[in-house]
Amino acid sequence: xxxxxxxxxxxxxxxxxxxxxxxxxxxxxxxxxxxxxxxxxxxxxxxxxxxxxxxxxxxxxxxxxxxxxxxxxxxxxxxxxxxxxxxxxxxxxxxxxxxxxxxxxxxxxxxxxxxxxxxxxxxxxxxxxxxxxxxxxxxxxxxxxxxxxxxxxxxxxxxxxxxxxxxxxxxxxxxxxxxxxxxxxxxxxxxxxxxxxxxxxxx
Numbered sequence: 001x002x003x004x005x006x007x008x009x010x011x012x013x014x015x016x017x018x019x020x021x022x023x024x025x026x027x028x029x030x031x032x033x034x035x036x037x038x039x040x041x042x043x044x045x046x047x048x049x050x051x052x053x054x055x056x057x058x059x060x061x062x063x064x065x066x067x068x069x070x071x072x073x074x075x076x077x078x079x080x081x082x083x084x085x086x087x088x089x090x091x092x093x094x095x096x097x098x099x100x101x102x103x104x105x106x107x108x109x110x111x112x113x114x115x116x117x118x119x120x121x122x123x124x125x126x127x128x129x130x131x132x133x134x135x136x137x138x139x140x141x142x143x144x145x146x147x148x149x150x151x152x153x154x155x156x157x158x159x160x161x162x163x164x165x166x167x168x169x170x171x172x173x174x175x176x177x178x179x180x181x182x183x184x185x186x187x188x189x190x191x192x193x194x195x196x197x198x199x200x201x202x203x
Contacts, residue, residue, distance in 0.1 A: 003089060004082035006121040007103045007111035013038040014047065016070035020055070023047050023069050032114050034100035037073045043102055043109050045073035079104040082111065086121050089113055127162030127178040134178050135188065136200040141171040152194055153179060156187050 013036045014023045023035055027049055037045040047069050055064040055072045064072070079102045080089050089101055093115060103111040127134070139145045146165070153160055162178040181187060188198045 001086050001121055001125060002082070003080055003084050003086060003103055003113055004111070006086060006117050007082065007113045008032075008117065009111045011036060011109060011112055013109070014069055015039060016044055016068060016073065018069050019065065020047075020052055020067050020069055020072060021065040024049075024052055024065065027052075031116070032100060032112065034112075034114070036077075036102050036109060036112065037069055038109065041108065043077070043079070043104060045070070045075045046077045046100065046102065047073045048100070077102060080113070081105060086118060090118050090122075093118070125162065126164055126176065130161060130178060132161050132178040133181050133184045133203045134176065134201065135184065135191075135198050137175045137177070137191070137196050137198055138168065138172055139175055139196065141167075141173055145173070146175070148194070149175065149177070149191070149196060152191055152196070153177070153187065156190055158187055 012026055012030055014026060016037050016039055027033060027035060033049040034046050036043055037047055051072050051074065052064065055067075058064075078092060078096060078098065080092065082103050082105050093099065093101060099115050101113050102109055103113060123129070137149070139149070146163075150160060159180045160177055161180055164176045166174045166176070168174050179187065182203070184201050184203060188201060191198055
């Protein structure tokens with residue numbers, strides 16, 4: 001899944017000359033705790049709710065809120081391209097400990113993506129609320145495991161809707177498969193007959 005499919009395109013921004021009070025008031029009306037700071041058509045920074053709180057603690061509430069945004073904004077913010085994958089955004093936000101990324105294409109701000117947007121995207125990738133059955137298996141790190149499991153499920157007349165793998169310990173993988181079936185027991189038994197133990201299942 002790429003960024004342009006999950007980003008928020010309707011972007012509210014502030015200018016560096018607006019007051020911190022104005023930025024704070026805007027943040028209170030939006031789902032994000034950050035706002036991009038635009039000087040004309042140029043992205044020059046972001047202002048975060050945490051930055052406002054820290055500045056208030058340091059300089060006092062009234063002093064801080066009357067300052068221009070340019071004095072407390074984060075300058076030259078990290079950005080991401082709309083064709084980047086969501087995993088890249090998640091890695092940047094984790095590594096840099098930031099909750100928000102402006103999305104920039106050819107120098108133009110085209111959207112924003114936040115932690116909550118990523119959570120929604122990963123939930124969709126994992127098939128949460130898809131109405132399907134969820135099976136979790138642990139398999140050794142051996143070539144061809146996914147293909148074999150898929151063949152077994154296919155031969156049982158069941159369709160796979162979502163699939164994810166997670167590396168665990170001792171050269172093993174945890175495989176989460178979502179399948180379209182109302183009755184999981186026969187499929188679980190079939191997988192077990194082929195040496196694939198289902199350690200958890202939900203519907």
